[in-house]
Amino acid sequence: MTDTPVRNTRVPDMATPLWEYAPAPESRDIVTIDSSYGLFIGGEWVEPSDGTMFKTVNPATEEVLAEVAQAGRADVDRAVGAARKAFGRWAKLPGAERGKYLYRIARIIQERARELAVLESIDNGKPIKETRDIDLPLVAAHFFYYAGWADKLAWAGLGPDPRPLGVAGQIIPWNFPLLMLAWKVAPALACGNTVVLKPAETTPLTALLFAEICRQADLPPGVVNIVTGAGETGRHLVEHDGVDKIAFTGSTEVGKQIQRTVAGTGKRVTLELGGKAANVIFDDAPIDQAVEGIVNGIFFNQGHVCCAGSRLLVQESVHDAVIDKLKRRLGTLRLGDPLDKNTDIGAINSSVQLDRITELVSAGEQEGAQRWQPECDLPERGYWFPPTVFTGVAQSHRIAREEIFGPVVSVLPFRTPAEAIEKANNTPYGLSAGVWTEKGSRILWMAQRLRAGVVWANTFNKFDPASPFGGYKESGFGREGGRHGLGAYLAGGVH
Numbered sequence: 001m002t003d004t005p006v007r008n009t010r011v012p013d014m015a016t017p018l019w020e021y022a023p024a025p026e027s028r029d030i031v032t033i034d035s036s037y038g039l040f041i042g043g044e045w046v047e048p049s050d051g052t053m054f055k056t057v058n059p060a061t062e063e064v065l066a067e068v069a070q071a072g073r074a075d076v077d078r079a080v081g082a083a084r085k086a087f088g089r090w091a092k093l094p095g096a097e098r099g100k101y102l103y104r105i106a107r108i109i110q111e112r113a114r115e116l117a118v119l120e121s122i123d124n125g126k127p128i129k130e131t132r133d134i135d136l137p138l139v140a141a142h143f144f145y146y147a148g149w150a151d152k153l154a155w156a157g158l159g160p161d162p163r164p165l166g167v168a169g170q171i172i173p174w175n176f177p178l179l180m181l182a183w184k185v186a187p188a189l190a191c192g193n194t195v196v197l198k199p200a201e202t203t204p205l206t207a208l209l210f211a212e213i214c215r216q217a218d219l220p221p222g223v224v225n226i227v228t229g230a231g232e233t234g235r236h237l238v239e240h241d242g243v244d245k246i247a248f249t250g251s252t253e254v255g256k257q258i259q260r261t262v263a264g265t266g267k268r269v270t271l272e273l274g275g276k277a278a279n280v281i282f283d284d285a286p287i288d289q290a291v292e293g294i295v296n297g298i299f300f301n302q303g304h305v306c307c308a309g310s311r312l313l314v315q316e317s318v319h320d321a322v323i324d325k326l327k328r329r330l331g332t333l334r335l336g337d338p339l340d341k342n343t344d345i346g347a348i349n350s351s352v353q354l355d356r357i358t359e360l361v362s363a364g365e366q367e368g369a370q371r372w373q374p375e376c377d378l379p380e381r382g383y384w385f386p387p388t389v390f391t392g393v394a395q396s397h398r399i400a401r402e403e404i405f406g407p408v409v410s411v412l413p414f415r416t417p418a419e420a421i422e423k424a425n426n427t428p429y430g431l432s433a434g435v436w437t438e439k440g441s442r443i444l445w446m447a448q449r450l451r452a453g454v455v456w457a458n459t460f461n462k463f464d465p466a467s468p469f470g471g472y473k474e475s476g477f478g479r480e481g482g483r484h485g486l487g488a489y490l491a492g493g494v495h
């Protein structure tokens with residue numbers, strides 16, 4: 001348990017707080033964190049070849065949690081070798097047998113869900129109620145879902161005898177560490193590929209616990225390999241000749257570098273990159289529900305969400321009413337200890353990310369937008385940023401164009417549906433969008449015109465393993481999830 005208190009905030013313009021919450025801390029005892037971790041290669045824990053280690057910290061307290069091995073080029077080579085060696089037998093297993101392993105992993109994840117949720121909150125900073133109720137159920141659901149596909153690949157619409165690609169190099173970010181692992185590992189294994197996965201430098205611990213789960217499930221050695229490290233480790237993986245497929249989730253900048261590196265090599269690639277989603281509120285929308293959708297859209301997971309509704313487009317006739325209700329609602333959010341079950345907003349994942357948010361927020365003010373934040377005490381240690389609303393935002397402002405990846409929403413008014421479309425699509429990204437209206441015809445009209453991979457209607461940030469997810473334009477290409485997600489790991493499939 002961290003000693004960071006949960007701070008209650010006051011509703012603006014009201015003299016008294018709503019009510020005080022007694023602390024409800026989730027126990028940390030269920031988790032054992034070793035002082036140091038090696039690399040998981042060929043089913044064994046091994047030391048990094050040059051002995052280099054890095055530290056992972058709890059962003060809510062700045063406490064060092066563990067030392068983790070930094071994989072160099074030779075280690076990545078070893079991991080790819082182990083994955084190659086395991087590939088032949090794994091790919092030849094009947095799909096039903098591979099499915100059994102995936103079901104077993106899914107069930108162990110469910111059994112150990114609390115342990116994984118607590119560890120994720122400690123290493124990432126996200127609230128326990130999100131890891132417990134959203135991340136972990138979705139992680140298990142992805143393994144169950146793709147376990148079901150493993151013996152039905154011939155019926156996936158990808159040809160009568162679809163074949164795996166080989167060794168998949170998978171690089172994931174820090175915002176949903178275990179969920180992004182599941183999005184990548186489950187379909188790859190179901191299709192008969194073996195994997196080398198690199199978790200983000202700031203959040204390696206749940207991937208390392210997942211390695212233990214692979215052993216517990218008796219997964220054949222080398223089918224899953226985990227190499228921890230920084231961006232350099234990811235680069236070695238991308239450059240390795242023995243890798244047949246790269247699956248990457250992260251920034252557009254690194255995605256572009258990866259595409260340049262693999263150009264002409266014959267490696268298959270899927271990229272899931274940044275976003276700057278428009279969440280569009282029409283004047284006939286159910287306003288109270290829309291306000292909940294706005295909060296979920298941008299303040300869920302501290303706004304560290306690639307598909308976050310970071311641009312709020314509000315029809316002018318309801319602009320003031322929506323902003324008023326939004327501010328009152330934000331006044332009730334509780335920011336603090338991620339392990340407290342009452343916490344709505346946890347810690348920012350790293351000091352680097354906090355600096356980036358702070359820099360963009362000051363750019364917003366300098367460019368003339370109006371910043372608003374609820375009264376909110378920030379804990380003294382750790383990395384924190386209060387929920388922030390910018391009004392008076394112009395489309396040219398950096399806060400309307402760049403991915404902030406933090407709890408900051410930029411409000412842009414509009415008058416007509418055509419103007420909403422113009423503004424929503426005026427971005428280099430195209431990952432997601434939301435539409436709030438009571439008219440079904442308007443939802444369909446909007447969905448046809450929005451250049452976004454996912455369009456949510458009267459909801460936001462809804463995920464399901466059966467539903468494909470991915471972007472247009474600088475948000476990347478390829479789809480993860482659903483039947484489409486199989487295409488990314490099969491020869492002859494859609495990619």
Ligand code: NDP
Nearest residue numbers: 172173200201229230231234235250251254273274306405
């Ligand atoms: P990165 O794109 O740098 O990180 C994503 C993953 O790629 C991490 O595992 C990272 O390792 C790895 N990586 C970094 N450089 C390379 C490289 N040259 N070759 C291969 N792999 C590499 O994102 P950041 O963590 O630096 O975040 C920066 C910004 O990116 C954020 O502010 C946010 O705007 C955006 N972002 C978007 C995400 C999304 O889902 N769309 C997710 C994360 C970030 P390591 O962590 O060790 O550096």
